Amino acid sequence: MEESQRKEPSAASEPGAEEDMNKLSETHPDVKHQKNKKKKEDKEIEELTRKVEEKEKEVKQQHDRLLRVAADLENFKKRGAREKEDWIKFANEDLMKSILPFIDNLTRAVNHAEKAADTGVMIEGVRLILQQLLQTLSKFGLSPFESVGKPFDPAMHEAMLVVETDQYEPNLVVEEFQKGYFLYDRLLRPATVSVSKSQQKEIQVS
Numbered sequence: 001m002e003e004s005q006r007k008e009p010s011a012a013s014e015p016g017a018e019e020d021m022n023k024l025s026e027t028h029p030d031v032k033h034q035k036n037k038k039k040k041e042d043k044e045i046e047e048l049t050r051k052v053e054e055k056e057k058e059v060k061q062q063h064d065r066l067l068r069v070a071a072d073l074e075n076f077k078k079r080g081a082r083e084k085e086d087w088i089k090f091a092n093e094d095l096m097k098s099i100l101p102f103i104d105n106l107t108r109a110v111n112h113a114e115k116a117a118d119t120g121v122m123i124e125g126v127r128l129i130l131q132q133l134l135q136t137l138s139k140f141g142l143s144p145f146e147s148v149g150k151p152f153d154p155a156m157h158e159a160m161l162v163v164e165t166d167q168y169e170p171n172l173v174v175e176e177f178q179k180g181y182f183l184y185d186r187l188l189r190p191a192t193v194s195v196s197k198s199q200q201k202e203i204q205v206s
Contacts (some may be wrong), residue, residue, distance in 0.1 A: 095140055102133045141184040147173045147191045156180055156187060161194035168196040 106129055113122040134144070147157060152171050163174055173193045180191030 105129045152195045158190045158192045159195045162197045172196045
């Protein structure tokens with residue numbers, strides 16, 4: 001009776017059965033597909049991780065390079081500002097050096113005039129100094145222009161008086177009170193003049 005009630009041992013409890021089941025599951029198409037898929041996904045993740053790390057490294061390098069460029073640009077701007085300031089301060093250095101001899105000559109002329117009885121010599125000396133000064137300044141682009149007898153030009157002349165005269169046609173410069181100058185091809189200062197007109201008397205021009 002007892003022998004009849006004994007159960008036969010199941011196949012799963014037999015030695016090696018579990019190992020056989022694992023081998024069977026590994027060879028099953030679905031299981032094999034899932035494992036291959038997981039391996040592929042793991043490989044893709046690994047590849048993406050590697051690319052992300054490379055990009056992060058590249059971004060850091062670009063950021064460092066940008067910081068260096070920004071620092072170089074700031075230093076360049078500061079250096080440029082200093083050079084510009086120095087250029088503005090000393091741009092006329094050569095001009096000033098050229099004028100100093102004439103200041104010395106005029107000073108000597110004034111000192112001589114205080115002791116000399118003949119002022120004609122002083123006047124001639126000052127005239128010579130003025131001529132030399134204009135010749136020197138012409139090297140820096142300064143040039144006077146003649147106005148007397150020329151047509152009145154508002155772009156170059158500033159009319160102080162309008163006068164009646166028989167010596168000039170209307171609207172011509174009769175007299176020059178202050179000479180006009182060009183700096184190269186740019187008007188530096190207009191000439192102040194009187195202008196001829198058919199009137200009976202001088203008229204003050206405001």
